[in-house]
Structures are given as C-alpha cells and as structure tokens.
Amino acid sequence: MRFALLGSGSEGNALVVQTGRTGVLLDCGFSLSATVARLSRLGLSPESLNGIVVTHEHGDHISGVAKLARRFSIPVWLSHGTLRAQSAAFAGLAVTEIDTHSAFAIGEVEVQPYPVPHDAGEPVQFVFGDGAKRLGVLTDAGHATPHIEAILGGCDALVLECNHDAGMLAGGDYPYHLKQRVGGRFGHLSNDDAAALLRRLDSRRLQHIVAAHLSRKNNLPELAVRALCGALGCVADWIAVATQDEGLDWREMA
Numbered sequence: 001m002r003f004a005l006l007g008s009g010s011e012g013n014a015l016v017v018q019t020g021r022t023g024v025l026l027d028c029g030f031s032l033s034a035t036v037a038r039l040s041r042l043g044l045s046p047e048s049l050n051g052i053v054v055t056h057e058h059g060d061h062i063s064g065v066a067k068l069a070r071r072f073s074i075p076v077w078l079s080h081g082t083l084r085a086q087s088a089a090f091a092g093l094a095v096t097e098i099d100t101h102s103a104f105a106i107g108e109v110e111v112q113p114y115p116v117p118h119d120a121g122e123p124v125q126f127v128f129g130d131g132a133k134r135l136g137v138l139t140d141a142g143h144a145t146p147h148i149e150a151i152l153g154g155c156d157a158l159v160l161e162c163n164h165d166a167g168m169l170a171g172g173d174y175p176y177h178l179k180q181r182v183g184g185r186f187g188h189l190s191n192d193d194a195a196a197l198l199r200r201l202d203s204r205r206l207q208h209i210v211a212a213h214l215s216r217k218n219n220l221p222e223l224a225v226r227a228l229c230g231a232l233g234c235v236a237d238w239i240a241v242a243t244q245d246e247g248l249d250w251r252e253m254a
C-alpha cells in the first residue's frame with residue numbers, strides 16, 4: 001500500500017491511497033482541472049480511481065468531488081449528514097451512504113470510517129488498510145476523543161492535522177469569532193493537540209508521520225514538526241509536512 005497527498009490546507013484537500021490495482025481518493029477540494037493536474041503529478045489518471053470517500057461538506061474537502069465523480073463515473077461514499085448538506089450536487093451520481101462506525105471495502109482497500117467532533121453535519125475521518133498495513137488519517141477535528149485514540153493506535157502511517165499554533169492563532173489577525181471556531185471543541189487540532197494525541201497513541205509500528213492541514217496564517221511547518229518530534233522523541237527529518245501547493249509525494253508502506 002502507498003499514499004500521497006494532492007494538497008493539504010484550508011484551500012483544498014485530497015489524498016490518494018493505492019494498493020494492488022485499487023485507487024481510492026479521500027476528499028477533493030480542487031477544481032476538475034487542478035485535480036487532474038495534481039493526479040498526473042503523482043503519475044495517476046482519474047480513470048485509475050475506484051472510489052472517492054468524503055469526510056464532510058466543507059468546501060476544502062468536497063467542492064471538487066461531484067464534478068470529478070460525474071466526469072469520470074467514480075462512485076462516492078459519504079455519511080448521511082454530509083450527503084444531506086450537499087444533496088443537489090450529488091443528484092444522479094452513484095453514492096453510498098456509510099454507517100460511520102462500519103468498515104467497508106473499495107476493491108482491495110479496506111475503509112474504516114470513524115466519527116469526529118467538527119462543525120459539520122456528520123463528519124468522519126478514515127483508516128485505510130490492505131490486510132497488513134494501516135494508514136490513519138485525522139484532520140478537521142476539534143479535539144481527540146477516546147474513540148479516535150482507539151482507532152488510530154497501532155497504525156503504520158498517520159496523517160495528522162496540525163492546523164495552528166495556539167499562540168499564533170491567539171495573537172493573529174483573525175476576527176474573534178473565527179479564533180473561537182478554529183480553536184474550539186468543534187474546530188481544528190492545534191500542533192499541541194496533535195502532539196498530545198500522538199503521545200497517547202501506540203506508535204510502535206509507525207513508519208510515516210505526516211503533519212497536514214496547516215494554516216498558512218496561523219502556523220509554520222517548523223512549529224508543527226517540533227511539536228510532533230517532541231511527542232515521538234524523534235529527529236525532525238522523520239516528520240513530513242504536507243503543503244497546500246505541493247501536497248506530499250508517494251509514501252510506500254512496506
């Protein structure tokens with residue numbers, strides 16, 4: 001199994017998982033042309049995707065999903081609450097409503113959704129597996145729950161939200177209500193939140209750790225890296241940072 005990010009941040013997110021002959025896209029917050037260009041940068045065509053799974057209805061995750069699904073006839077999996085929030089865009093498409101606690105398969109990829117606290121209709125995040133390895137993804141969560149800890153423990157790779165540095169958010173120029181939203185219980189994980197979660201996880205199998213969904217205004221890559229290094233007691237080089245423009249190149253889970 002391997003994975004890559006097409007881009008990560010509040011201006012658009014997408015991640016691709018591949019195993020055997022199956023390709024699964026997680027979210028798509030990019031235009032059709034940008035998605036095709038970003039896939040081709042990774043050596044992929046849209047036709048190689050067997051499914052799209054969606055975390056929630058915020059534009060940076062869903063804005064490109066229906067167009068991509070319609071143009072290339074790709075089936076979509078999302079929660080009832082996410083679909084309700086975007087029902088017009090998905091009319092006539094091959095859509096499966098997921099049980100947010102039940103695993104399902106897309107070709108050779110096992111997909112385990114799990115609910116997260118975030119200000120959306122019925123938000124989920126996912127763990128992907130191939131029977132041997134597990135990739136856990138967590139972005140867009142206001143805080144870590146015991147269920148999140150249980151699900152993400154023992155993963156071989158983690159993509160973990162490091163949205164903001166708490167000090168930069170507090171001292172920055174966001175209006176008060178936005179600071180409250182981003183830093184609140186249904187907002188986004190800070191660097192320190194991500195590090196605290198990582199400390200509590202069983203990380204013995206971890207091969208890859210990727211800091212994701214960094215705010216351009218309220219964070220710096222080196223602050224996210226420092227927080228995650230502190231949690232794992234590892235060297236900085238070992239932590240990858242997914243960026244808005246470049247995403248992250250393929251990572252093999254051997």
Ligand SMILES: [Zn+2]
Pocket residue numbers: 009010013058060061139140213
């Ligand atoms: Zn987001």
Ligand SMILES: [Zn+2]
Pocket residue numbers: 056058118120140
């Ligand atoms: Zn969101």
